Amino acid sequence: MSLLNVGARALMANQVALQTTGHNIANVSTAGYSRQSAQMVTVQGQFTGNGYVGQGVDVQTILRNHNELLTRQAAMAGSAQSSDVVRVQRLEQMQDVFSGGKDGLGTAISDMLGSLSDVLNSPTDMTARTVTLTRMSETAARFRSAADRLYDIENTVNEQLKNNVTKINSLAKNIADVNEQIASATGNGQVPNDLLDKRDQLIRELNQYIQTTQIPADDGSVGLFIAGSQPLVLGNTATPMSVSEASEFPGSGKIAVYFNRPGASPLELNESMLGGGEVTGLLRFANNDLAEGRNLLGRMAQAIGMSMNAQNKLGLTLDGQLGKDLFSVPTSAPGYSSGVGVGSVAFSNPTQFAASDYEVRFTTPPAGQVVRLSDGKATAFTDLTNLASQQIDGLTFNVTTAGNAGERILFKPFANTAANIQGLVNAPSELAAANQINAAMGTSNAGSLQLSGLKATGIPALTLPAFGTNVTLSFNGTGGFSIAGAAGTPMDISTTPPTPLTPTNPGPPPVYSYTSGQAINVDGWQITLQGTPKAGDTVRIGNALDPQYGDAYKRNAGNAGALMNLRDAQMFDNATLQDGWASAMSQVGTRTQSAQYAANMSTSIADSLESQRVAVSGVNLDEEAAKLIQYQQAYQASAKMLQIAQSIFDSLLQTVSR
Structure with a gap:
C-alpha cells in the first residue's frame, strides 16, 4: 500500500x-x-x-x-512616462500653431508692413492703400485663427481630462472589488495568484492616468493613495474624483481635479500635488504651456495693434482728418481675485511687454508685490497708489480694493487679445499716410543739409506749430543748432521717461549738438537730417494743414513710412516687431524640445524597469x-x-x- x-x-x-x-x-x-x-x-x-x-x-x-519592488517601480515609472508623453503630444500640437511658411502669421505680418512701401511711393494710389488694408485684415484674421486653434486644443485637453477621470473612477472601483475578492480568498491560507495579477494590472493601468502610492493591509487588500495621503482606494471602498475649474481664481480658466471625500467638501488637487500620470501632464499643459502660448500670441497682437494704432492716429488721412485705430485691441484686462481684492491692468508701453501672467500678492495690506509668473520676478509696492504709479513690463496695475493678507489677484493681460483682434479701417482714404507736420530747407542754405526723415512720435506729447507759424532750426556752422518757435526742448526719447537733452551752450538761445543722421525729437515729432550745414542754414517745420501748404499733405507719406519702420522697433524680448513671430516660434520650440527630452528619458527608464519586471514574472x-x-x-x-x-x-x- x-x-x-x-x-x-x-x-x-x-x-x-x-x-x-x-x-x-x-x-x-x-x-x-x-x-x-x-x-x-x-x-x-x-x-x-x-x-x-x-x-x-x-x-x-x-x-x-513576482517581485513586489520591481512591480511598484515599473508602475511609478510608467506614470511619469505617461505624464511626459501626453504633454509632448499636446505641445507638438501647439507648436503646429506657431509654424512658419507662407501661410503662417509671420508671413502675414511681413506682408502687411511691406505693403506700406507702395503707399510710401505713391500716397494717392487707392490700390496701394487697399492692398495695405487688406493685409491688415488678413493679419488680424490669422491672429484669430491661431487663437481658435489654441482654443480647440484646450477643449480637447478638457475632454481628455474628463475621460481620464472617468477611467480613474472605473479602475478604482474595479480595484476595490478585487480587493474584496482577495480578502475573501486569502482566508483559506493560500494565495489567489490570478486575482493578485489582476489587481496589479489594474493598478498599472490606473497609474497611467494618476500616480498612486500602495500600502498593503493585513487582509491581503491594498490601499491606494494619491497626492501623498488622499485614500483613492481603501479596502473595498473607492473615492470618486472629478475635474472642474480651479476654485482659487474664479473665471480665470485654470483647471484642477477634485477628490470628492465622503461627508466633506471636495479637495482641490493641482498638477504639483499629483506626481505623474496623464492627468498631471494635461493639467501642466493646460495651466502652464497653453497659457504661455496664448501669452506669446496675445502679446504680439496687443503690441502690434497698439503700436500701429498710436502711429496711425499721429497721421492725416486723404481727407485731412486725424487717423483712427487700425486694430481693435483692449485698453485693459480684468483681474481674477482669490479674495476681496478688485483690480484691472492697463496697457501702457508695447515695447516692454513680457509674455506672462501676473499676480498681485498682498503681504501686509495694502502693501505687497507684483510677481511675474513666467520667471518669478517680484516688484514691491507700499500701497495701491504706489502700485498704480509704477509701470511694470509696460503694464499699469490699477487695484481699487486691496485683498487681505495672503490673498492674491491673478492678471492674464494677453489671454484674449488675439482671439478678438479685428481690422477697423476699410476705406482706403482713411489710412493716415501723411504727416501732421511739414518741413522745408531754408531757401538760402549753403551747406549740404538734406531732409532724411520726418514723422510724429507723440513722445512725450505732440504739439503742432500754429497755423501761419513755423518752428525753425538754425545752424551755426560749428556743429550746433538752436530752435525757435518750439513749445519744448529737444528730448532723448530712448529713456523712460524721456529726458531733455543738455545744451552745449545754455544761450540764450540754447545751442544743441548736431550729428548728421541722428534724429532730433521736439514737441512729439521727430526730424532726421543728413549732411553738413553752413552757418545760417535753417530748416522750417510747420503744421501740414496750414493753408500756406495747400493740399501738399495728400502727396505726403511720412506717416506711412513711420508705420513701415515699426518693423524694426525693438518689442519682443529685444526682438524686432518683424522678428517677433520667429522669437515666439523659438520659445515654443524650445519648450517642446525640452519636453521631448524628458519624455524620452522617462520612457527609457519605464521600459528598463518593465523589462526587469517581465524578466521575473x-x-x-x-x-x-x-x-x-x-x-x-x-x-x-x-x-x-x-x-x-x-x-x-x-x-x-x-x-x-x-
Missing part, C-alpha cells in the same frame, strides 16, 4: 505541475500575468526499524513569480516547453510506479490465497 500511496501522490503532484505549466503557456500573451510554478515538498518519512521510509511528494503551493515558452517534457516524463514514471505496485499487490494476493 505504501508504494501505491507514493505513486498516487507523485501522479497527482506531476499532474498539478503539468496543469500549472499549461496555465502559463495559455497566458503567455495575457497582460499583467505572472508566471506560476508548482512548489513540491517531500512527505515526512515513516519510521521503521530500518529507518525512515519515504512516503512521496505533495504540492505545497502554486508560487507566483514573464512566461518563457522555451522554458515551459522543457518543463512540459520534464513533468510528462515524471508523470509517466509515476504511472509506471502505480502499475508495478498493482502487479506486486496482485502477486501478493495470489500467494496469500493459496
Whole structure:
C-alpha cells in the first residue's frame, strides 16, 4: 500500500505541475500575468526499524513569480512616462500653431508692413492703400485663427481630462472589488495568484492616468493613495474624483481635479500635488504651456495693434482728418481675485511687454508685490497708489480694493487679445499716410543739409506749430543748432521717461549738438537730417494743414513710412516687431524640445524597469516547453510506479490465497 500511496501522490503532484505549466503557456500573451510554478515538498518519512521510509511528494503551493519592488517601480515609472508623453503630444500640437511658411502669421505680418512701401511711393494710389488694408485684415484674421486653434486644443485637453477621470473612477472601483475578492480568498491560507495579477494590472493601468502610492493591509487588500495621503482606494471602498475649474481664481480658466471625500467638501488637487500620470501632464499643459502660448500670441497682437494704432492716429488721412485705430485691441484686462481684492491692468508701453501672467500678492495690506509668473520676478509696492504709479513690463496695475493678507489677484493681460483682434479701417482714404507736420530747407542754405526723415512720435506729447507759424532750426556752422518757435526742448526719447537733452551752450538761445543722421525729437515729432550745414542754414517745420501748404499733405507719406519702420522697433524680448513671430516660434520650440527630452528619458527608464519586471514574472515558452517534457516524463514514471505496485499487490494476493 505504501508504494501505491507514493505513486498516487507523485501522479497527482506531476499532474498539478503539468496543469500549472499549461496555465502559463495559455497566458503567455495575457497582460499583467505572472508566471506560476508548482512548489513540491517531500512527505515526512515513516519510521521503521530500518529507518525512515519515504512516503512521496505533495504540492505545497502554486508560487507566483513576482517581485513586489520591481512591480511598484515599473508602475511609478510608467506614470511619469505617461505624464511626459501626453504633454509632448499636446505641445507638438501647439507648436503646429506657431509654424512658419507662407501661410503662417509671420508671413502675414511681413506682408502687411511691406505693403506700406507702395503707399510710401505713391500716397494717392487707392490700390496701394487697399492692398495695405487688406493685409491688415488678413493679419488680424490669422491672429484669430491661431487663437481658435489654441482654443480647440484646450477643449480637447478638457475632454481628455474628463475621460481620464472617468477611467480613474472605473479602475478604482474595479480595484476595490478585487480587493474584496482577495480578502475573501486569502482566508483559506493560500494565495489567489490570478486575482493578485489582476489587481496589479489594474493598478498599472490606473497609474497611467494618476500616480498612486500602495500600502498593503493585513487582509491581503491594498490601499491606494494619491497626492501623498488622499485614500483613492481603501479596502473595498473607492473615492470618486472629478475635474472642474480651479476654485482659487474664479473665471480665470485654470483647471484642477477634485477628490470628492465622503461627508466633506471636495479637495482641490493641482498638477504639483499629483506626481505623474496623464492627468498631471494635461493639467501642466493646460495651466502652464497653453497659457504661455496664448501669452506669446496675445502679446504680439496687443503690441502690434497698439503700436500701429498710436502711429496711425499721429497721421492725416486723404481727407485731412486725424487717423483712427487700425486694430481693435483692449485698453485693459480684468483681474481674477482669490479674495476681496478688485483690480484691472492697463496697457501702457508695447515695447516692454513680457509674455506672462501676473499676480498681485498682498503681504501686509495694502502693501505687497507684483510677481511675474513666467520667471518669478517680484516688484514691491507700499500701497495701491504706489502700485498704480509704477509701470511694470509696460503694464499699469490699477487695484481699487486691496485683498487681505495672503490673498492674491491673478492678471492674464494677453489671454484674449488675439482671439478678438479685428481690422477697423476699410476705406482706403482713411489710412493716415501723411504727416501732421511739414518741413522745408531754408531757401538760402549753403551747406549740404538734406531732409532724411520726418514723422510724429507723440513722445512725450505732440504739439503742432500754429497755423501761419513755423518752428525753425538754425545752424551755426560749428556743429550746433538752436530752435525757435518750439513749445519744448529737444528730448532723448530712448529713456523712460524721456529726458531733455543738455545744451552745449545754455544761450540764450540754447545751442544743441548736431550729428548728421541722428534724429532730433521736439514737441512729439521727430526730424532726421543728413549732411553738413553752413552757418545760417535753417530748416522750417510747420503744421501740414496750414493753408500756406495747400493740399501738399495728400502727396505726403511720412506717416506711412513711420508705420513701415515699426518693423524694426525693438518689442519682443529685444526682438524686432518683424522678428517677433520667429522669437515666439523659438520659445515654443524650445519648450517642446525640452519636453521631448524628458519624455524620452522617462520612457527609457519605464521600459528598463518593465523589462526587469517581465524578466521575473514573464512566461518563457522555451522554458515551459522543457518543463512540459520534464513533468510528462515524471508523470509517466509515476504511472509506471502505480502499475508495478498493482502487479506486486496482485502477486501478493495470489500467494496469500493459496
